[in-house]
Amino acid sequence: MAPTHTTARRCGAAGPPTRPPLTGWLAVGSLTLGIFSIVTTEILPIGLLTTIGSSFAVSDGMAGLMITMPGLLAAVSAPVVTVASARVDRRLMLCVFMLLLATANFLAAAAPGYWLVLASRVIVGIVIGGFWSIGAALAERLVPAASVTRATSVIFSAVPLGSVLGVPAGTFIGDLAGWRTAFAVMGALTTAVLAMLLLAMPPLPPDRTTRPSVLRGMVTNANARFALLLTFLTVLAHFGAYTYITPFLEQVTGTSPRQVTVLLLVYGAAGIAGNFLGAALVTRHPRAAFALAAATIAAVTLLLPVLGRWQSGAITLLTLWGLAYGAVPVTSQTWFTKAAPDTPEAASVLFTASFQLTISLAAVTGGAIVDRTSPSTVMTLAGLIAVLAVTAARMHSTRHPTWPHST
Numbered sequence: 001m002a003p004t005h006t007t008a009r010r011c012g013a014a015g016p017p018t019r020p021p022l023t024g025w026l027a028v029g030s031l032t033l034g035i036f037s038i039v040t041t042e043i044l045p046i047g048l049l050t051t052i053g054s055s056f057a058v059s060d061g062m063a064g065l066m067i068t069m070p071g072l073l074a075a076v077s078a079p080v081v082t083v084a085s086a087r088v089d090r091r092l093m094l095c096v097f098m099l100l101l102a103t104a105n106f107l108a109a110a111a112p113g114y115w116l117v118l119a120s121r122v123i124v125g126i127v128i129g130g131f132w133s134i135g136a137a138l139a140e141r142l143v144p145a146a147s148v149t150r151a152t153s154v155i156f157s158a159v160p161l162g163s164v165l166g167v168p169a170g171t172f173i174g175d176l177a178g179w180r181t182a183f184a185v186m187g188a189l190t191t192a193v194l195a196m197l198l199l200a201m202p203p204l205p206p207d208r209t210t211r212p213s214v215l216r217g218m219v220t221n222a223n224a225r226f227a228l229l230l231t232f233l234t235v236l237a238h239f240g241a242y243t244y245i246t247p248f249l250e251q252v253t254g255t256s257p258r259q260v261t262v263l264l265l266v267y268g269a270a271g272i273a274g275n276f277l278g279a280a281l282v283t284r285h286p287r288a289a290f291a292l293a294a295a296t297i298a299a300v301t302l303l304l305p306v307l308g309r310w311q312s313g314a315i316t317l318l319t320l321w322g323l324a325y326g327a328v329p330v331t332s333q334t335w336f337t338k339a340a341p342d343t344p345e346a347a348s349v350l351f352t353a354s355f356q357l358t359i360s361l362a363a364v365t366g367g368a369i370v371d372r373t374s375p376s377t378v379m380t381l382a383g384l385i386a387v388l389a390v391t392a393a394r395m396h397s398t399r400h401p402t403w404p405h406s407t
Contacts, residue, residue: 024143025142028154033196035132039166041186042070052066071360074356075129078132078133090206094131094134101123102191105120108121136351150279159275159329160271165268170182170186226335227332227339227351230332234294235354237294238382239363244375248378249263266315266318266319270318273322277326281331286331286334297324297325297382298384301379301383302380305376305380333351366378
């Protein structure tokens with residue numbers, strides 16, 4: 001294990017929670033809703049892309065900047081904001097980020113020009129990087145030790161929930177009352193989450209100061225490097241393919257827009273189940289959990305061009321895909337945490353930065369490929385990348401057979 005150079009700051013709230021369990025779970029709930037708001041805001045423009053672009057007379061490619069910019073900004077802001085705010089109460093920082101997110105949504109709703117929409121997306125990126133890096137590592141400070149794994153899975157369930165509930169609801173509101181109304185509703189929801197954080201989240205003085213040397217030390221950690229590699233390959237495979245699943249279903253499977261919505265809801269529901277299954281498996285078998293998720297994504301994306309021509313095959317494969325990817329965020333976060341148990345916030349920074357940067361890269365790369373070839377080609381290439389992730393997990397098992405005590 002690499003040296004961490006972490007400065008311990010045992011201030012009041014550090015250590016095992018001494019508050020009533022209900023209070024801790026209310027705090028977990030507010031954190032979950034915060035991440036739900038962030039995830040929904042980040043990917044909300046996917047369902048409104050054409051409408052927003054036409055209202056400002058910009059191309060679909062230019063409108064796509066609303067998707068790529070937050071991920072890029074999050075990758076940068078995750079380490080910068082976390083290090084800069086290392087001595088600030090974490091509750092205060094979470095509330096500041098929610099206030100910024102509400103502001104960004106209201107700015108987008110009232111934007112007189114596309115430049116202000118893009119400015120709001122810059123703010124969203126900063127919020128993603130900061131809130132995720134701080135919030136994803138807080139479960140152990142909010143609930144008793146025996147409940148940390150369950151609390152972590154609850155927090156990460158906000159990711160598939162944002163896709164299953166948030167985006168379809170936002171798209172529905174946009175179709176019914178206009179895209180500006182959709183952003184205004186998200187601003188109102190985020191304001192309500194801010195109020196819940198203020199009421200439910202206890203003071204959280206910094207437990208350990210995250211310094212640049214801590215992040216550099218993690219990169220020299222073999223387990224952390226493998227976590228970076230596995231996260232990069234698995235997320236690249238997933239988002240490179242999933243970003244363009246709608247064109248695939250319409251062009252290859254031959255489904256209608258309404259049927260696409262149903263299929264994606266099936267995928268999302270499976271993702272919620274996969275999140276909790278992954279959390280249950282990863283604690284004792286981190287390598288197996290990551291390898292199984294990557295292997296399933298590989299199998300699904302490689303088989304989709306063949307079996308996805310029939311709706312029954314597409315439904316079956318999308319269900320398996322949802323189960324597999326639902327386990328990826330919590331598995332990746334847990335792997336980073338196990339790689340550096342003494343610096344959970346620093347581990348969360350690396351998780352957030354690598355995840356968000358890869359999402360942006362995957363969307364851009366997948367778009368370039370699909371424009372020049374076909375959705376089926378994107379699926380096949382994504383499957384091959386996922387195979388590399390499985391191979392990397394096997395390499396880690398060979399080089400580090402005793403880590404982390406069970407595989």
